[in-house]
Amino acid sequence: MAGPAAGNDPGDLVLSSLTKRFGPFTAVDNVDLSIPQGSFFALLGPSGCGKTTTLRMVAGLEQPTVGEIRIGGHDITYDKPYRRPVNTVFQSYALFPHLTVWENVAFGLKRRRSEQVDSQVADVLELTELQALAARKPAQLSGGQQQRVALARAIVNQPAVLLLDEPLGALDLKLRRQMQVELKRIQTEVGLTFVHVTHDQEEAMTMADTIAVMNAGRIEQLGAPAELYENPATTFTANFLGQSNLIRATVRDRQAESATVALPSGTLRVPASRLPGGVDDVWVGVRPEKISVAGEPVHGEAIPAGLNRIPGAVVTDASFMGVSTQYLVRTPWGQELMVFEQNRSSAGIHRPGDQVSLSFAAEHTFALDAGQDAEAGIDLDEAPS
Amino acid sequence: MPYFLLLPGLLWLGVFFVVPMVFLLSQSLQTGTLETGYQLTFHFATYSDAMAQFFRQFLRSFEYAFLATVLALLIGYPLAYAIALKSGRWKPVLLVMVVAPFFTSFLLRTLAWQTILNSDGLVMKFFRGTHLIQLTTALGWTNGSQLLSSPLAVVTGLTYNFLPFMVLPLFASLDRLDPRLLEAAGDLYASPLSAFRRVTLPMSMPGVVAGTLLTFIPAAGDYINSRLLGNPNTAMIGQTIEGYFLRINDYPTAAALSFVLMFTILVLVSVYVRKSGTEELV
Numbered sequence: 153m154a155g156p157a158a159g160n161d162p163g164d165l166v167l168s169s170l171t172k173r174f175g176p177f178t179a180v181d182n183v184d185l186s187i188p189q190g191s192f193f194a195l196l197g198p199s200g201c202g203k204t205t206t207l208r209m210v211a212g213l214e215q216p217t218v219g220e221i222r223i224g225g226h227d228i229t230y231d232k233p234y235r236r237p238v239n240t241v242f243q244s245y246a247l248f249p250h251l252t253v254w255e256n257v258a259f260g261l262k263r264r265r266s267e268q269v270d271s272q273v274a275d276v277l278e279l280t281e282l283q284a285l286a287a288r289k290p291a292q293l294s295g296g297q298q299q300r301v302a303l304a305r306a307i308v309n310q311p312a313v314l315l316l317d318e319p320l321g322a323l324d325l326k327l328r329r330q331m332q333v334e335l336k337r338i339q340t341e342v343g344l345t346f347v348h349v350t351h352d353q354e355e356a357m358t359m360a361d362t363i364a365v366m367n368a369g370r371i372e373q374l375g376a377p378a379e380l381y382e383n384p385a386t387t388f389t390a391n392f393l394g395q396s397n398l399i400r401a402t403v404r405d406r407q408a409e410s411a412t413v414a415l416p417s418g419t420l421r422v423p424a425s426r427l428p429g430g431v432d433d434v435w436v437g438v439r440p441e442k443i444s445v446a447g448e449p450v451h452g453e454a455i456p457a458g459l460n461r462i463p464g465a466v467v468t469d470a471s472f473m474g475v476s477t478q479y480l481v482r483t484p485w486g487q488e489l490m491v492f493e494q495n496r497s498s499a500g501i502h503r504p505g506d507q508v509s510l511s512f513a514a515e516h517t518f519a520l521d522a523g524q525d526a527e528a529g530i531d532l533d534e535a536p537s
Numbered sequence: 538m539p540y541f542l543l544l545p546g547l548l549w550l551g552v553f554f555v556v557p558m559v560f561l562l563s564q565s566l567q568t569g570t571l572e573t574g575y576q577l578t579f580h581f582a583t584y585s586d587a588m589a590q591f592f593r594q595f596l597r598s599f600e601y602a603f604l605a606t607v608l609a610l611l612i613g614y615p616l617a618y619a620i621a622l623k624s625g626r627w628k629p630v631l632l633v634m635v636v637a638p639f640f641t642s643f644l645l646r647t648l649a650w651q652t653i654l655n656s657d658g659l660v661m662k663f664f665r666g667t668h669l670i671q672l673t674t675a676l677g678w679t680n681g682s683q684l685l686s687s688p689l690a691v692v693t694g695l696t697y698n699f700l701p702f703m704v705l706p707l708f709a710s711l712d713r714l715d716p717r718l719l720e721a722a723g724d725l726y727a728s729p730l731s732a733f734r735r736v737t738l739p740m741s742m743p744g745v746v747a748g749t750l751l752t753f754i755p756a757a758g759d760y761i762n763s764r765l766l767g768n769p770n771t772a773m774i775g776q777t778i779e780g781y782f783l784r785i786n787d788y789p790t791a792a793a794l795s796f797v798l799m800f801t802i803l804v805l806v807s808v809y810v811r812k813s814g815t816e817e818l819v
Contacts, residue, residue, distance in 0.1 A: 235726075
């Protein structure tokens with residue numbers, strides 16, 4: 153039982169080589185995870201990536217084919233769902249329609265024969281601002297209110313781990329934003345471990361301390377939101393978390409600090425720390441908002457020295473979006489890159505057909521093994537789950 | 538005005554319910570004979586006489602109907618539960634099997650029970666072999682050495698005949714039950730038994746109420762089962778009414794008995810529905 157070091161803490165959730173197969177299909181493939189107590193952890197991935205199955209195994213609603221689930225060092229892999237210190241906020245909420253809000257929230261406490269049901273329910277209803285609705289039935293509540301009841305019904309039990317299965321999926325955008333903030337506040341207040349499954353990368357980045365990006369049953373990359381965003385390790389992460397421009401390149405000159413990579417025309421510099429070792433064929437990536445557009449011919453100091461440059465490009469599309477302008481720019485080798493530029497310059501926006509130079513800092517440039525599909529993870533985040 | 542759409546229904550209700558009702562009520566207050574003709578004399582004594590004479594048949598009807606309803610519920614609930622939640626792809630086949638008896642007439646199905654329960658049958662052999670027959674006779678459910686012509690046979694027949702009316706509404710309410718609610722109950726520390734008691738059963742109450750009503754009401758008025766499977770001492774009120782209408786031709790007494798039966802059922806049902814508090818669930 154030599155788990156990761158963090159596994160010794162009292163409430164840590166540790167998954168070891170967790171695997172789930174449905175017939176020939178492997179939904180979850182040898183996942184190892186250690187989720188520290190009190191953290192807000194997001195499992196992020198497109199539908200069918202295995203994130204919900206992972207969650208259901210932790211809840212006890214699915215049996216793992218292989219592997220082990222521990223909470224605070226205690227093996228719960230084969231415990232019945234009703235014997236686990238785990239509660240779930242279901243995607244469908246699954247509120248009991250024949251019970252009032254109060255009775256829904258009290259359900260778990262009563263089953264465990266808790267002593268102070270009344271006061272505990274009252275506290276949680278206050279925390280979730282549901283006191284006024286305590287006597288209502290679920291059918292008499294709005295979507296957002298039902299969502300809060302589902303949350304209250306779970307956290308009132310003070311579980312070691314709270315599982316949230318796409319909890320905001322059924323809400324409209326505005327309410328979703330509001331609930332993201334609310335969920336984060338409640339998590340901070342109650343200090344429980346939240347494991348949040350979502351396909352919405354923005355939701356994951358807004359709320360979670362740590363994100364595990366899942367794809368095809370495996371953990372693609374694990375880290376803090378900013379770290380994943382700035383340093384994607386795979387093309388899947390680069391595309392699924394935000395957007396990326398990936399350009400085929402060959403490593404020419406490796407040095408201690410940085411390397412030079414050759415594009416179809418011209419070269420770029422990539423920090424050595426962001427270059428995969430051992431391969432020379434790479435995808436060079438840069439996030440759209442890191443790129444600046446300057447009209448050609450470039451005058452004097454318009455592009456400071458030391459930046460990566462792609463000269464001789466042509467604007468093919470410009471969409472003015474208020475705070476920023478979204479450009480599609482065709483490079484000399486015919487690839488279209490996406491650029492988001494804040495509307496700060498007085499020069500106005502560039503028009504389709506304008507000759508431009510693109511520039512971005514070398515430290516915003518990353519490189520990934522070209523053995524991967526450059527399209528991986530594109531357009532998956534909008535898929536319904 | 539969309540109210541005219543109600544017209545066919547109202548017309549149907551008027552012709553086939555209200556008019557016969559009024560006619561029946563008037564008949565029950567008439568005096569006379571079939572030969573001399575009947576006169577409306579507001580003879581309320583028919584009611585008290587009929588009740589005094591046939592009170593035992595009334596009581597027996599409700600007793601048998603109650604027993605049959607309880608038995609049908611005990612048999613029907615697990616059956617409906619299994620079909621709705623555990624049968625997988627066999628669900629349609631099993632449902633057809635529940636309804637299949639309706640392809641044969643009620644009378645024939647009841648006659649079949651005469652064969653099933655007769656003295657040479659397997660059931661009788663089983664009862665004799667296990668000496669169960671002594672037990673049922675001691676309890677007054679059977680008389681001596683046979684199963685037929687006994688209260689047991691009548692209640693068995695009633696239970697069998699009205700079982701589909703119990704199973705179908707139960708199935709309908711259990712089939713609608715979202716299995717995710719049971720997952721949620723399990724997640725909230727409810728053992729399977731507790732989840733059944735706290736979620737499945739209350740959620741299926743509309744089906745229980747509908748099923749018991751659909752079983753109890755026709756069973757209370759039934760006369761085929763007690764006629765074919767019972768003896769004179771198991772006569773139910775339906776049998777008496779049938780006899781007074783069709784053989785004795787004492788229409789006022791028959792009409793009065795019909796009215797009392799209907800009224801009693803109406804009262805019982807409204808008390809039951811109110812008590813079970815399912816109005817808002819249905």
